[in-house]
Amino acid sequence: MAERFELVEKALVKMLEEKKYATLRDILITMNPADVAGLFSDLEDQKIPLLFRLLPKELAAETFVEMETDDQELLIKSFSDNELKEIVDELFVDDAAALVEEMPANVVKRILRQADPEMRKSINQILRYPENSAGSLMTTEYVSLRPHMTVEEAILRIRRQGVDKETIYTCYVTTGRVLMGIVTVKDLLLAESDEQTIEDIMLTSVISVHTHTDQEEVASMLAHYDFLALPVVDGENRMVGIVTFDDAIDVIQDEATEDMEIMGGMLPSEKTYLKNSVWELFRNRIPWLLLLMVSATFTGMIITSFEGALAAQAALTAFIPMLMGTGGNSGSQSSVTVIRALSLGELHFSDLPRVIWKEIRTAVICGLALAIVCFGKIWLVDRLLLGNPQITLVIDAVVCLALFVTVLLAKLVGAVLPLVAKAIGLDPAVMASPFITSIVDAVSLLVYFLFAKMFLPI
């Protein structure tokens, strides 16, 4: 699919180079705005305005919304004031607000100057809400109905107003701006008679979100209830906008990406991988690398303080990577599971005792299985097959005992830390692999040397 599309893109770019503008335009108008926008991201900068001016007005606006931020900025700079006004007029309010949020200040001034007063007011209203809140995600363009309207009047109103509204399929019934209920177009079409009033058919137990609700919660509510849109209300239950399912899908994807980036020990990035410069990648990656490298000083200190033990029992050193690695993997399994369950809303801090009990039992079984296999492996492979005479049964037992305890501690730390992070208002994803691994590294060494001192002549 994607590969096939690349061929089409190449053909279109070739037409542009050969100045076959009429043919190109005929093909472009049959394409979806999202695909047209894709064309621009592979184009040389100076050709972007040329291709864009080939698009008819409405398609141009829809394509503009789907484009990468830097392509948008480049285009706006090449627009005359008139061209800019035409595009801005065609935009939905939430798209215009998103655009204004991402552009540098001088470009924002130009956009707001070209927007008509009503849109400027809506944009400013959306921009005043905190970043990542329902208010900043919502659109103010929705269909509102009154309780006393008949079905026929309601359909007429949708016909008159609907063309500018981002979603018309769910209508909101308000009295003095207070949200009373919802009616879907399906309800209207399937109503028994045109004379029924909205009050009769509306659903009154409406699920809504507050302007300050976090966008992640809004998105997971939309996903949970399978709604097309969720109404956004202010402190007095007055309707101020709606969040639509397509924005929710974007939020769900972005939040999953962000969680994965944080879990991989990076700062989250707004841009796609190929759009990120080397310098931006460096800035996102170096903080955790530095922090974790410096924190490894502790593991170094632990090893240094047991240098005598390692000198007396040289075979011990060979098992350090295995112990730390298995501990790290065990811990990251638990932390990833708990972090994801937290972000899907399947777990809460109040589940802490259940989580601890479940992890202890799982860790005991995992630890036993690993210790038994490890014991056999060390004896068969390291002692007999590779013929390392330094390995005794006691050393083998010490390694496996340390392994068991390490797995148990690692799984507990991995499961508990994200829950604690959530409870004190930190992002649980920060408590993922790299962080857990650093703690588990130190813990596993301490456990290892403790058992070595207890059972070996050191």
Next chain:
Amino acid sequence: MAERFELVEKALVKMLEEKKYATLRDILITMNPADVAGLFSDLEDQKIPLLFRLLPKELAAETFVEMETDDQELLIKSFSDNELKEIVDELFVDDAAALVEEMPANVVKRILRQADPEMRKSINQILRYPENSAGSLMTTEYVSLRPHMTVEEAILRIRRQGVDKETIYTCYVTTGRVLMGIVTVKDLLLAESDEQTIEDIMLTSVISVHTHTDQEEVASMLAHYDFLALPVVDGENRMVGIVTFDDAIDVIQDEATEDMEIMGGMLPSEKTYLKNSVWELFRNRIPWLLLLMVSATFTGMIITSFEGALAAQAALTAFIPMLMGTGGNSGSQSSVTVIRALSLGELHFSDLPRVIWKEIRTAVICGLALAIVCFGKIWLVDRLLLGNPQITLVIDAVVCLALFVTVLLAKLVGAVLPLVAKAIGLDPAVMASPFITSIVDAVSLLVYFLFAKMFLPI
């Protein structure tokens, strides 16, 4: 929000215990099916049928769909044939098919016996498509229109047929079952006249998927185009069903969870964390733990073969965890980034040269920064502050040189392996942290000892 809801749940469960059935029913009918389903998951098994029988028929069916698989199974077993038939009749075909897919064989037989012949046929049709394909995800209930119909006739048809259809807002125009175009209810409502024909207003450049298209691709197309639904066609472009946005959201969430689980070194799980038994958690976690533990034999062998070097320069041992840890973190940063970009469709195998070039430059900057800080840290902290006399400038330099090379190799391996996995048809997520870390552990040790042999008297 979630916390507040727990209080409501507790109050409702208390009413059930106190047998206040009438009040309970009055409250339940005002609630959303997804929330009612949530009630059941916290209920004791024997109370589940009791609460379920309080629900009116339609709400009961909608709630049933949202329930956990084991609660559904428990309910079906407690149903009389008549009760089962009532529920199955109310289900949408794709929900019924999903139910049949998850139930054990004897329960499936009962469900299919109670379904009416038309639904049985639809269920069987959906079940024949491969798991995770568009065919297995789709519903066969959609509104189809003919090209020659007028707008008025189309609206009449929706009114007559629509009540059973899962989504009515996008209608599909077919001639002899071949998909010709789409018309939205918005187009119909906003049409200039009731006498226009569907042919005049329909969109003909329709984006569709094939029955065998992978559900992940279907979901990302829906997300990309912001569609309510995507038509599914067979090999002859004949319309066979639609995939709706709510199913796409579920797929997007499930696939992200699956990627995270695999990246965390686990087998993906179908159930939520709290629903998984200890035994299931163990089975999902132990394979990778065992594999990675055994593969650590190589790092052990490397250390054993350099035992002499470590004995001659005891200070070298203390830096092994730091080297392996920083290498592992560097590699997992790159692999997580590339895996996510692959799964969002932002990267393809053909981007391999660009990825390699970007990672090399990023790795050089990261490696330089880390090496410089590490050099200073070792001298100031380990040598001067902690007073370890074994640390010489040469040892410090060897550690930092090894660190630089390790970061470079780790980032390359981390970025390239997922792309290669994708190209040969494996899941790129398998190439995440635990796997990369194991490779990088061995590589970093080899590099470390190589430099030690070159520059130190060993």
